[in-house]
Amino acid sequence: MACRQGGLCREVVGVTRRPETAQQALALQVVHRATTQLAEALDGADIIVLATPVRNIIRQIHQLGKMNLPRCLLLDLGSTKQDIVRAMEILPPHVEPLGSHPMCGKELSGLTAADPALYRGALWVLVPLARTSDAAVSLASDLISAVGARPLLMEAARHDQLVAAISHLPYVLAVALVLAVARLGETDAMVWQLAASGFRDTSRLAGSDVDMMLDILMTNRAAIGEMLACASSQLCHLADLIARGDEESLRALLTLARALRTSPPSTA
Amino acid sequence: MACRQGGLCREVVGVTRRPETAQQALALQVVHRATTQLAEALDGADIIVLATPVRNIIRQIHQLGKMNLPRCLLLDLGSTKQDIVRAMEILPPHVEPLGSHPMCGKELSGLTAADPALYRGALWVLVPLARTSDAAVSLASDLISAVGARPLLMEAARHDQLVAAISHLPYVLAVALVLAVARLGETDAMVWQLAASGFRDTSRLAGSDVDMMLDILMTNRAAIGEMLACASSQLCHLADLIARGDEESLRALLTLARALRTSPPSTA
Structure with a gap:
């Protein structure tokens, strides 16, 4: 076009x-x-x-x-x-x-x-x-x-590793989010009506074409597996800090994530 | 205003x-x-x-x-x-x-x-x-x-449980995503330059005000803990299906997530 x-x-x-x-x-x-x-x-x-x-x-x-x-x-x-x-x-x-x-x-x-x-x-x-x-x-x-x-x-391998991080991992996280919300939705359907912009943005990729995404997942399994393990470990660590009420460590991580999201390091 | x-x-x-x-x-x-x-x-x-x-x-x-x-x-x-x-x-x-x-x-x-x-x-x-x-x-x-x-x-308890799912969980997922990408960024800084709209949408909430979010996390720990456990379990299941190349089960879940994201169940 x-x-x-x-x-x-x-x-x-x-x-x-x-x-x-x-x-x-x-x-x-x-x-x-x-x-x-x-x-x-x-x-x-x-x-x-x-x-x-x-x-x-x-x-x-x-x-x-x-x-x-x-x-x-x-x-x-x-x-x-x-x-x-x-x-x-x-x-x-x-x-x-x-x-x-x-x-x-x-x-x-x-x-x-x-x-x-x-x-x-x-x-x-x-x-x-x-x-x-x-x-x-x-x-x-x-x-x-x-x-x-x-x-x-x-190179092909480098490309596939990079997109596993910035494209395929976000997709799987979006799917996991929708499925987790659906679990709560089974007992309280109001969750769908209440879902506002935060949920909509974070879950947007879950609306992607399934055939396209399945082909991506099946042809980049190793790199996606590594990124999923890394994200799961971050998630687990964050959950642990929240459960223990460790505000100091939590503040440090949230501040780091915000800085990286707001001004990503430039590639010289 | x-x-x-x-x-x-x-x-x-x-x-x-x-x-x-x-x-x-x-x-x-x-x-x-x-x-x-x-x-x-x-x-x-x-x-x-x-x-x-x-x-x-x-x-x-x-x-x-x-x-x-x-x-x-x-x-x-x-x-x-x-x-x-x-x-x-x-x-x-x-x-x-x-x-x-x-x-x-x-x-x-x-x-x-x-x-x-x-x-x-x-x-x-x-x-x-x-x-x-x-x-x-x-x-x-x-x-x-x-x-x-x-x-x-x-009621307050119901509100806090619902927002744990549709607002606080997406925030923590966005933070985990940024931290996971940062881990790869340590060895390949190109990841930040390559990050496109998919990453930007899914990670948007990680740019939220840290003081505001820390107060939210600290005053809704139980409900957030439950939603994080649920999302981690979904993520783990998806990672397992990808690793095993179980396309049939994966297609069923991705199709369900897409349907829920595209047309959320209405609350009668």
Whole structure:
């Protein structure tokens, strides 16, 4: 949508599973042309962008590997990177594979939630394979800059560890919060009516698309496991300080968290 | 500010600790008159509103109990209710005490964050004491409705249990999240730069005023302890399902959480 409406590409072709979605993409001016036939869209493509849940991207890579691919850049927008760039190794040599992940998003999914301004000001992680040429990285960087984001090169493992902390952990915490509130809701349904902005913000990610999140959780289990253990241990420590009424230690931690949240350390 | 700018009271008098704040309140049209002298403000007051962190409200109630109070309604806006309404028992019989808690707020504090539209559409819990007259509850309800909120009568213990779930638990989860991210930040500071909207929303409450939150945690320890235990157990269960790759059970829980977050059960 950002490419189409920004006039960044001669032609943007959308490939969807269902014909209704193809129609909708055309109507919403997300693409110039839409089809349910992958082969038809690939013909003459300079850049292929895979933008589905992670494990579907991996399936698509295997599917593409068996097709007659043009000389092109193949970019994915998946939320985890290790499994995807590993799958990309199977692509033929005339295809330039490049893993990527725009660090922005919404808990809403579907075309009606599409927003061409979503990428503005966001960081966009690029994960080149050993075989990926500088020219391919440069082309992707130009496209990313053109939609208003800032490209950032990174290794797949580091990316997956970082997003486990700042994206997947918050999601699981949001789910745990909703399930804990639901437990109280079984005996006092008023809890849902009383829930105000604090609950709504902290639990927002629990409204995320389940297929997308399940693919993320299943392709980043080790890093997410580490972050969950770390957060559980922090939570346990905080609960202990509250139970014991240790105000001094509690004040120190709350003050630290507030300072980090209000002015995050800058990365020099 | 909502009373002053909505023309709801003949005169709104602000009492602040520091003279600078009194000046600021006047300049921002939060009040008609401001003073640092409590006795001066009490003279002829029909309604006294205590709006500070919880334990400060309790100190103020004890202080007021020793002063020459007019015949008035004494309303507090504290975030927990059991300790406050218990303290209110000491007030002389010609004072009508009424605990209350508007179910809205910001993580920002101070007069510059004041917003007279904050209460619009919010629920506002009222916790009368056994001695509180219907007329006093009715006067408070009128004031609450006039600033755009909806009064809701409730017992103190129930209020404290409900806010432990929807307000205090989200705060502690947000703090645990920030501290867990900080742990990773010790070895990879890039985590702060990469943090996008998901992290920002889930961690927003960690930016709350520490004095306010410490008073809340210390005056609602039992209920918060229960909710923390419940959330920890949910978190542990989710971590286990992720580690074991139990997609079926995980999908069921994520789908339930999404449904509850997207369309909370209505309270009939």
